[in-house]
Amino acid sequence: MTPADSEFETLHLARIRSLVPAEALGDISDLLENGLLTVTPRGCMLTPAGFERHEELLARWRNMIDGARLATTYERFLAVNQPVKDLCSRWQVEGKDDEALFMTVEDLSEILDRAGSALRRAAGVVPRFGTYPPRLQAALDAAREGDGRFITDPRVDSIHNVWFECHEDYLLSLGRSREEEGSF
Amino acid sequence: MATVSGTTVAAREAAGRYVFAFADGGGADTAILGGKGAGLAHMTSLGLPVPPGFVVSCRAGRDYLLAGQLPGEAKSEIEAHIQQLETAIGRRLGDLTSPLLVSVRSGAPVSMPGMMDTILNVGLNAGTVQALGRETGNEDFAWSCYERFVETYARVVRGISPSEIEDCMMDLGDRASRADVLAALLALVEEQGGSAVPDEPHDQILEAAGAVFRSWDSPRAKAYRRFRGIDDELCTAATVQAMVFGNRGETSGSGVAFTRDPSSGAPEPFGDVLFNAQGEDVVAGERDAEPLSVLAARLPDADQQLRQALGLIEADTRDLCEVEFTIEDGVLWVLQTRVGLRSGRAAVRVAVALVEEGRITIDEAIDRITPAQLEAAAAPSFASEPRAEHVIARGLAASPGAATGTAVFDPGRATELAAEGTDVILVRPTTSPSDVAGFIAARAIVTGRGGRTSHAAVVARGMHRPAVCGIGEVLISEDRRSAALAGVTVREGDVLSVDGDRGLLLRAKHEFDQPANDPAVRTFSSWCAERVQVTAPSGSPLEELRVIDTLADLESSATSAILDLSDPTEVPPADLAKALVQHTGPAPFLRISQKWLGAADVRLRGRVRGIEVPSSATSGGLLRATLEQA
Numbered sequence: 001m002t003p004a005d006s007e008f009e010t011l012h013l014a015r016i017r018s019l020v021p022a023e024a025l026g027d028i029s030d031l032l033e034n035g036l037l038t039v040t041p042r043g044c045m046l047t048p049a050g051f052e053r054h055e056e057l058l059a060r061w062r063n064m065i066d067g068a069r070l071a072t073t074y075e076r077f078l079a080v081n082q083p084v085k086d087l088c089s090r091w092q093v094e095g096k097d098d099e100a101l102f103m104t105v106e107d108l109s110e111i112l113d114r115a116g117s118a119l120r121r122a123a124g125v126v127p128r129f130g131t132y133p134p135r136l137q138a139a140l141d142a143a144r145e146g147d148g149r150f151i152t153d154p155r156v157d158s159i160h161n162v163w164f165e166c167h168e169d170y171l172l173s174l175g176r177s178r179e180e181e182g183s184f
Numbered sequence: 185m186a187t188v189s190g191t192t193v194a195a196r197e198a199a200g201r202y203v204f205a206f207a208d209g210g211g212a213d214t215a216i217l218g219g220k221g222a223g224l225a226h227m228t229s230l231g232l233p234v235p236p237g238f239v240v241s242c243r244a245g246r247d248y249l250l251a252g253q254l255p256g257e258a259k260s261e262i263e264a265h266i267q268q269l270e271t272a273i274g275r276r277l278g279d280l281t282s283p284l285l286v287s288v289r290s291g292a293p294v295s296m297p298g299m300m301d302t303i304l305n306v307g308l309n310a311g312t313v314q315a316l317g318r319e320t321g322n323e324d325f326a327w328s329c330y331e332r333f334v335e336t337y338a339r340v341v342r343g344i345s346p347s348e349i350e351d352c353m354m355d356l357g358d359r360a361s362r363a364d365v366l367a368a369l370l371a372l373v374e375e376q377g378g379s380a381v382p383d384e385p386h387d388q389i390l391e392a393a394g395a396v397f398r399s400w401d402s403p404r405a406k407a408y409r410r411f412r413g414i415d416d417e418l419c420t421a422a423t424v425q426a427m428v429f430g431n432r433g434e435t436s437g438s439g440v441a442f443t444r445d446p447s448s449g450a451p452e453p454f455g456d457v458l459f460n461a462q463g464e465d466v467v468a469g470e471r472d473a474e475p476l477s478v479l480a481a482r483l484p485d486a487d488q489q490l491r492q493a494l495g496l497i498e499a500d501t502r503d504l505c506e507v508e509f510t511i512e513d514g515v516l517w518v519l520q521t522r523v524g525l526r527s528g529r530a531a532v533r534v535a536v537a538l539v540e541e542g543r544i545t546i547d548e549a550i551d552r553i554t555p556a557q558l559e560a561a562a563a564p565s566f567a568s569e570p571r572a573e574h575v576i577a578r579g580l581a582a583s584p585g586a587a588t589g590t591a592v593f594d595p596g597r598a599t600e601l602a603a604e605g606t607d608v609i610l611v612r613p614t615t616s617p618s619d620v621a622g623f624i625a626a627r628a629i630v631t632g633r634g635g636r637t638s639h640a641a642v643v644a645r646g647m648h649r650p651a652v653c654g655i656g657e658v659l660i661s662e663d664r665r666s667a668a669l670a671g672v673t674v675r676e677g678d679v680l681s682v683d684g685d686r687g688l689l690l691r692a693k694h695e696f697d698q699p700a701n702d703p704a705v706r707t708f709s710s711w712c713a714e715r716v717q718v719t720a721p722s723g724s725p726l727e728e729l730r731v732i733d734t735l736a737d738l739e740s741s742a743t744s745a746i747l748d749l750s751d752p753t754e755v756p757p758a759d760l761a762k763a764l765v766q767h768t769g770p771a772p773f774l775r776i777s778q779k780w781l782g783a784a785d786v787r788l789r790g791r792v793r794g795i796e797v798p799s800s801a802t803s804g805g806l807l808r809a810t811l812e813q814a
Contacts, residue, residue, distance in 0.1 A: 018595065019621045042621070045596070072357055076350055085642065092645045093525060102411050106404055107298060110346070117350035154620050154643050161620075164639055168616050178614045178633070 008061055009128065011036065011046065011054040016168050019043035062175055070125045074170050076118035080111050081167065087111070088152045088160045104151055105144050108159060112136050119166070126173060132166045193217065193225075202244040203261035205268060206237055206425075216241050218421030220291025230496050232518045233489065236272040237286070237425030238265040242293060245397040245419040254394065262393070265424075266386065273426045277385035282319060283312040284385075285427040288392040290399055292420040299408045300399040300420055301340040303392045305333040305427065307385040320431045325462075327362045334369045334381055337388075341395040342377030393422040428517045430510040431462050435483060437511045438463040441476055441490060443498040446506070446526040447581060447685065449533030449704070453494050455507075463508060463519070489516035497521050502543045503552075504534045527584055527685065528557040529565070533704040546711050553708070561705050566683050566690075567697040574690045576680070577670040579630070579655035581687035582641035587628035587650050588681045588693045591674050594664040595622025602626065609680045611667060611689075613658040615640040623649065628682035630689050632658030632669075650684030 010025050014037060021043050022028065028044065031037040036050035046054065091104045116133050123130030139159045142150040152160040171177065193204055193213045204217060206228040214222040221239030228234045244258045254262075270276045275284035285307040290300035308316065308330045317326035338344040352372050356364055374380045382388055399405060400420045409416060430438035441455035456473035459482070479487040490509060493516065497505050506524035510517045526534065535549035544552075566586045589607030592598045598610045602625035610626035612619055614633045623629055623643055628650040631640045635654055644651035656670035666675040669689065674680070681690040 018619070040599075045621075072354055076354055085639070088642050089645075092642060099412070102408070103298060106408070110404075114346045114350055117347040118354065121354055152642055154623070160639075160642060164616075171616075178616070 004057070007031065008054075008057040011050055011057065012128075012169075012172070014044055014046050014050070015054050015172065016165050019045055058172060062173070065173070066125050067174060070122055070170075071174055073118040073122040073125070073129075074174060077115060077122075077167075077170060080115050081163075083111050084108070084115075084159075084163055088163075091148075091151045098146070101143065101146070101148050101151075105140060108143075108151075109140055112140060112159075122170075128169065129166070132162060132169075135162045197241060197243065200257070201261065202241050202255065202258035203265050204239050204241065205265060206234060206239070215293045216243070216421075218242055218291030218293055218423070219295050220289055221421045221423045223291075224423065224425070227518065227521065230500055232493050232496055232521075233516055235426045235428050235517050235519070236269055237423060238262075238269065239291075240393050240422040240424070242419045242421045245400060245421060246417070248394060248397040249401065249419065254390065259390065262390065262424075263386070266389070269424075269426060275426075277307050277389075278309070278312060280311050280315050283307060283315050285312070285316070286389065286424050287427055288389060288396055289423045289425070290396045290420045291423055292400070292414075293418050294412075294414050296405060296408055296412075296414070296420075299405045300402065301396055303333070303336050303340055303395065305329045306388045306392050308333050309383040309385070311383075312385075320429060321433065322431060324362075325431060327366070331362070331366055331369065334366060334373065337381050337392075338369060338373045338377060340399070341391050342373055344372060344376050348372070348376065389424060393424070396420060396422040428510045428512045428519075429462065430458075430512065431460050432513055434460055435511070435514040436460055437483075439473070439476065439509055439511075441494060441507045441509060442504060442524050443494045443507070444504045444530070444534055444537075446504060446524050446530050449504075449526070449530035449537065451537055453491065457511075463510060483511060483514055486511045486514060486516045493518050502538060504530070528561040529685070529702070529705075531557040532561040532708050533702075536704040536707050549708070550711060558708075561702070561708075564696040565685050566681065566694045569686070570683070570688065570690050570694060574692060574694070576672045576674065576689045576691055577652075577655035579652040579687050579689065580635055580641075581684055582635075582638070582653040583629075583644040583649060583651035584684045585628075585650035586681065586683050586685065586694075586696060588679065589627045590676070591667075591678045591680045592622075592626070592676055593660045593667045595619045595625075597664065597676070598622035599625045609682055611658060611669060611674070611680075612640070613660065614638075615643070628652075628684065630655060630658075630669075630680075630682060632656060650682050652682055652684060652687050652689055655689055 006026075007030075010028060010031060013025065014020050019040070019042050022039060025037075025044060028037055031050070032039065034049075035047055036053050037044050038047050038050075087104055087107050091100065094100060115136075119129050119133050135157060136159060139150040139157055139162060142156075143159070149156050150158045152158055154161055193208055193216055196204070196208070197213075197216050204221075204225070206221075206225045209225065209229060213225070216222075217225060217239045218241075221241075224234055224237065225239070240254075240258060240262060244254060247255050247258070266277065269286075270284055273284060275282050277284050277286075285305050287302065287304045288306055289302045292300070313326050313330040316329065317323035320326060335349060338349060339346060349369070349372065352368055353365065356368055360368070370381060382391065397420060406416070408414070430436045437457050437459040438461050439455055439457035441453055443453060444451050445454040447454075453476060455476040457476055457479055458473045476490075479490065493509075494505075494507060497507060497518075501521075501523060504524045504526055505521050507518060508520040510519060531553055535544070535552050538544045539546055539549045564586050587607070587609065589609040590601070591611060592601060592608045593611055595610065595612070598608045599621055602608050608626045609628050609630065610619070610622050611630040612622075613631070615623075615631055615638070619640075620643060623640075626649065629640055629644045630651070631638065631653045632655055633653075634640055638653055641651055641653050657668070658670075659668040661667060664676075666673060668674075679692050681692065681694045682688075683690060683694075
């Protein structure tokens, strides 16, 4: 990975997650020095300059990847996007007991299995997409162990959080917006 | 037993029958027909317009799993019932003009929701798909039904894994036509699934019923049975039912109706209808549904049928119900009914109304209300429907509650201002993960696009923030200090109110309603108070209970009473209930000092369920008991 690649990946992660613990970003001393990142008590975030720099690197990066192949996997990701959101929503509205958790985990595991196929292929185009399946699996495992926060709680690395980030990564990587595809 | 036609389902089963029409009679034959089948038979017996069908019994399922095939008698009974079904609905399987399509569903004697399989659109093939396209005037819809049918067939009937199907789809690339996709799926079934998907609808039905029975032994269903301690020997039934289509033109439609308003509890039918659409279109929210009230003018017969059905359903369940319906060429069909989800406020109001209408007892009413609902009923809301000039925009009531604060359009800015102690209302066009930090900081959330299942709604409910979604276009200025919200200009710092119960974004601060002002909540609380009983451990007279303070609950904003039990005699036991209600309002949380609880065997009897260890945020080491029936 060239320094520019690594700069892009770091800024990209900060863009997607908004607030990232510094230790998740590796060596960021240059980025802090150049005023692209700023440290807050709750984590690192992009400065307006960092935002602009990311846009610039992103546009350049998009020209280097096989966008059409990535887009094919995105179509399959989108096909299960609504069911995942519906299950998350159902969990919040109806589910608070062990049985609801059991069923939510069962239903999600089947859908995430489907999404896994798409994400593995996406990782063949953009390796970063390979980071999502293990995180989804870890959240699913934690939920299966009985910790319901790992379904939708925004404050842990929950399935909804990871899914949401993965969706955002796709949108940024493909240069699309939620508005134009009607997916919120 | 008298004549053959008067014979019960149970007697017929005892005589060797495997298959029963919905119209064969209701009765509680869940053990024979499974929950789904018995439910449809029950609805049919109430006089509801249920699409006709029949049930292949649980016993047939057990025999299938033992022998690996359906008993010969079961097959011929199925054939006979298919003929009856064709006559009842006036369509025939495989017909190239108006084909009959059916669903084949699972349904065990014990509820195992979503654990077993269902196959829709059985009866489609290269010929009938064209007829469906002509009849609905929508070729795309017909082919997508066919595609989903073949995909389900591959997975459920032939056991091809979802990831194999996904790989097959992605190998096609994204320029594949509908015909390519279908051809690929059909080829996959033929290569990986033993043989081709049968064209003959009768064969499809038999194979689908077998697959439904086999799904009883899927790993998922087995895991669920272990979890719930359900007997492995029960088996599922297979329900075959005519499919109806709400997208056959402008006199067709689909919708969801509640027997009462699930948000406010008002005793009026409530719901959405979408003309010329299937049920999933209503749920997906991609097209705007219209309120149920338009039905009276557009399809008065169907409206009349629906009102009658809602009345029958509520009289039967004695509770607020949610009903899925389809109107096909002006004729109403009831697809599904269930007890409806409702807001905390509606739960209390409906329970009180049902008591007042003489439908349920006070004890039933109290048993129906969960602590969470009572808590929600006691959460602040805005006093009354605001004046029209205050309404900036209307959207979806995505997360309940009410909040007031200053308008902010940037998540980072929201975090900054909140850190300075400002109450912030965050308004965004849509949401992305990078907005979540701003969500945490905000008192309430508003989005321009997205429905009740949008990311914003999910996150807001997860954090108990009121939210209104889908208010219309949100255009934020370059400097992010002002925005046009559905055409109305709002600047950062303007005071806004968000009404997550009514789905309103309002200008200015509005008066909160104290929950005690809701007569239903007051009535309900008085019923609860009459039933509060607290028993102290032996040797600790109840007289030691003393209300020393009240405390706003940090999470719920309900008020709690702190009872100090170590210091003797201030509140006589007879007054305890009164004191509790007085101090805590309608959501009585009893906080009892840690010392007292730790020291002895505390038993809170009567309307007390569970004692929760509070979060670290609760000072003073207090435990909380939620008062309700033990």
